[in-house]
Amino acid sequence: MIQKLKLFALLTITTMSVLPARGQDLLARQAPVDRKMKAVDSVALQRLIDFENFENPSADLYDDWDNMHAHSRVTELPDSFRISLKNFCMPTTNRVLTSNFGARWGRQHKGLDIKVYIGDTIRAAFDGKVRVVRYEGRGYGKYVVIRHDNGLETYYAHMSKQLVEEDQEVRAGDPIGLGGNTGRSTGSHLHFETRLCGVALNPAILFDFRNQDVVDDSYMFRKSTYQRESAIANRLRGVNGVSYGTDSDEDIELAVAAPEASYKQENRFHKVKRGETLFSIARKRGTSVDAIMKMNHLKKNAKLKPGQILKFN
DSSP states (O other): OHHHHHHHHHHHHHHHHHHHHHHHHHHHHHHHHHHHHHHHHHHHHHHHHHHHHHHOTHHHHOSOOOSSOSSOOOOOOOSEEEEEOOSOOOSOSOOOEEEOSEEETTEEEOSEEEEOOTTOEEEOSSSEEEEEEEEETTTTEEEEEEEETTSEEEEEEEESEEOOOTTOEEOTTOEEEEOOOOSSOSSSEEEEEEEETTEEEOGGGTEETTTTEESSSEEEEETTTHHHHHHHHHHHHSSTTOOOSOSSHHHHHHHHHSOOOSSOOOOEEEEOOTTOOHHHHHHHHTSOHHHHHHHHTOOTTOOOOTTOEEEEO
16 A cells, blocks of 8 residues: 555656646747747737828827817927818808907907807817816816817817816717807807817818818818918808908908809908008909998998908998
């Protein structure tokens, strides 16, 4: 009996000593396979990263992700940058614009105002990630900022309620808030901004709210021509075609010379300059003195003031 026990113990010890060696042999044989799989995984991962960077150019435009400040730190604008406008959704179905991008009341208005009513659904314009959800009593009121895969950031302000959270992924068309009149606002409306590298771009260059569409499949931003294009966009797709926010008289003249939009524009506006008269304005705008007087309830000897806004058609 004792001899059997000794034999069993010897066999057990021998078996235990052999198993680690066999395990090590198995690991040794597996190592080349693991290295090959790692190489394959690295190639696949790099392809995925390259594809995401191609589909998400915003990764190359912004250095950080900041939930604390509404406006991203302004980075250097590229000389040119193509912004994809595919797979969009209009932020609101309302078509009435109440204020243009550009100079307004002695300051820069950095977005478009669209008439909405309290409770109207506001939707994300493109796929992206919510960066800021905050309240600003003396400005935006309840607002949301979304960074999009196409490089843009969009702002939605004066809402009555926000329906998303910071760092939330959203798809184009997802409800993000409800129309309202919060913050510095004189009536219920949506203040809508589009920014590139922290710099405000005229949304009218990209969006045609009256026709509920984007202007094209993409927009090529160029620093050298953007100001002129912004003036023309206001002329074609802004509030009654009035050209605010231009940097020079040349820009204004170019905007005025732009072709008419596809939709009907009943009234246009002229901002009076020093020394102008009803006659000179009528001649410049291709209308008559009587027509301007009638539309603006003016007398023939009325004195015009610089900065005064006159209707004409």
